[in-house]
Amino acid sequence: MNNTLFFALAAFSAACASPPEPNQNQEPVIMNKYATDTHSFSRPNEVAITHLDLDLTVDFETHTLTGTALYQLERTKGQKLVLDVRDLEIIRVKDAENDSVLAHQVIKGDKHGDALEIELAENTQSVQISYRTSPEAAALLWIEPAQTLDGKAPFLFTQGQAILTRSWIPIQDSPAIRLTYGARISVPDGLMAVMSATNPTTKSDSSIYHFDMPQPITPYLMALAVGDLAFESLGARTGVYAEPGMLAKAAYEFADVEKMLIAAEELYGPYAWERYDLLVLPPSFPFGGMENPRLTFATPTIIAGDRSLTSLVAHELAHSWSGNLVTNATWDDFWLNEGFTVYFEKRIMESLYGREYAEMLNVLGYQDVQHTIDRLGANSPDTHLKLALDGRDPDDGMTDIAYEKGYLFLRWLEELIGRERFDAFLKEYFATFAFQTMTTDKFVDYLETNLLSEMETRPDIESWIFKPGLPANHPRASSSLFDAVDLARSAWVQGKMSAAALPGAQWSTHEWLHFLRKLPAGLRGEQLTALDNQFKLTQTGNSEIATAWFLIAIANDYEPAFPALESFLERVGRRKFVQPLYEALAARPDRVEWAKGVYAKSRGNYHAVTVETLDEVMDWEG
Secondary structure, three states, X not given: OOHHHHHHHHHHHOOXXXXXXXXXXXXXXXXXXXXXXXXXXXXXXXXXXXXXEEEEEEEOOOOEEEEEEEEEEEEOOOOEEEEEEOOOEEEEEEEOOOOOEXXXXXXXXXXXXXXXXXXXXXXXXXXXXXXXXXXXXOOEEEEOHHHOOOOOOOEEEEOOOOOOHHHOOOEOOOOOOOEEEEEEEEOOOXXXXXXXXXXXXXXXXXXXXXXXXXXXXXXXXXXXXXXXOEEEEOOOOEEEEEOHHHHHHHHHHOOOHHHHHHHHHHHHOOOOOOOEEEEEOOOOOOOOEEOOOOEEEEOHHHOOOOXXXXXXXXXXXXXXXXXXXXXXXXXXXXXXXXXXXXXXXXXXXXXXXXXXXXXXXHHHHHHHHHHHHHHHOOOOHHHOOOOOOOOOOHHHHOOHHHHHHHHHHHHHHHHHHOHHHHHHHHXXXXXXXXXXXEOHHHHHHHHHHHOHHHOOOOOOOHHHHHOOOOOOOOOOOOOHHHHHHHHHHHHHHOOOOOHHHOOHHHOXXXXXXXXXXXXXXXXXXXXXXXXXXXXXXOOOOOXXXXXXXXXXXXXXXXXXXHHHHHHHXXXXXXXXXXXXXXXXXXXXXXXXXHHHHHHHXXXXXXXXXXXXXHHHHOOOOO
């Protein structure tokens, strides 16, 4: 262990409030501090935010946040602070030290936001902005009581990734930026506020909550949620927040989170964020989870009752290293966040539940990436790991390519190098670049210097990173459990085995997904009826299985499943589930109008991230 690694790990153990000293063997950090980001108007090389203090009031009647943002600045050159904004009402801008008004203007950009330019005085070191969000702010979803589990109180949550934080905070909205922050949030009586920061565990009598994030994070990880919440501890450093009616189920589902945290630390070094808690959101949350530091936001669709979907929690926990600690510098480098995280997630699951369990996840992931390549086209540049998203919504790059192709690349390196050496490489990588950003080119240089230079024959990493599709020598996953499922499926499809004889009652969620995904087209109605009657698939509470089953129902016109499908689409806003279902419906001329009717009723329950995708799928003009 070199000195840099030793001191970085020691800093992690103390939950350091500032980045560790740069490795003297690397080029100075300041040279790589900011990457050119085409999705942000900000110019942090001239003036950068180093700390932010928010003072906001949450108003559920007007669906707005109102208050102030106070910025501490690092000035290198120039007289302008440039922030990203989207649909924000800027009320006043002033020099925070002398209370003098600062001239400012909003320069129109595109649908993704505008530039707020602020003229600084010669000695301005801090700026305060008074502002108000729009009721239509893209990052914010205001949820009526009837849309929550308990049905008693409204709910609010934010989703900043990729470039939506600018719709609730004037900010330098680039992953290349890092800042610390504090906040004072005032909410209606009876509600609790939580953030990606230090959090309360009980409700405040004053309905005012104070937060502190001492470690520097990137703006897309700033997060806020407000609702009728309760907390339960899961371990020394872990716990879960949820609506009271969901709390016991969530605590049962996430019982292994403390074990996951310990397993993660054993792999790649101390956890740098003090606590790891989860917040279970209403079902309209657009993602499976969001890795907001200290407080993962999670969809209730992973609450299956049997802990079968908790690999998502391992994924979000792994982001505490890959993504939150070492962050992609631009959205073109998104695979550096997600590919590393999927690799880390599967190593955690293997550590806790064994190699066969992890291999089932690997096979399903391979199916996902193959489906994505088929959809995008084998030669599409969007199947490169290093993307080119200039002029596009960075959300376009958030596909299984970054996740599963990125994972396969790292697994390929592991198999090439050997697990022990590769683990040591990754552990030092996280320590060396802690609280910094990373570009693909910089990672390649680091990989060349610290790993590949020792090899007699240099491996072809360019085909993985800069070329489309999957290289022919990609790792192959296999599962003996899935082999048994294949035999059972074949026998059932051919009529050699009845539905009652299928061993489905003993199957895990992963085995059921493998069974359903590989069913052939053109199944007979009586086959589907028998399968449904035996295993109650239409009524399943497992959202992964439900989505796979509904896709089969759509393809085969299995009418008994459509009422449950309609209810699912009205209730669930997770894009991973609803997008393929609407796409399958839109591809059926006889189902398009029905689907549009469902979408019209459900659209208001979805977050803007989901709506933007589904409006295109459904050719929505409403």
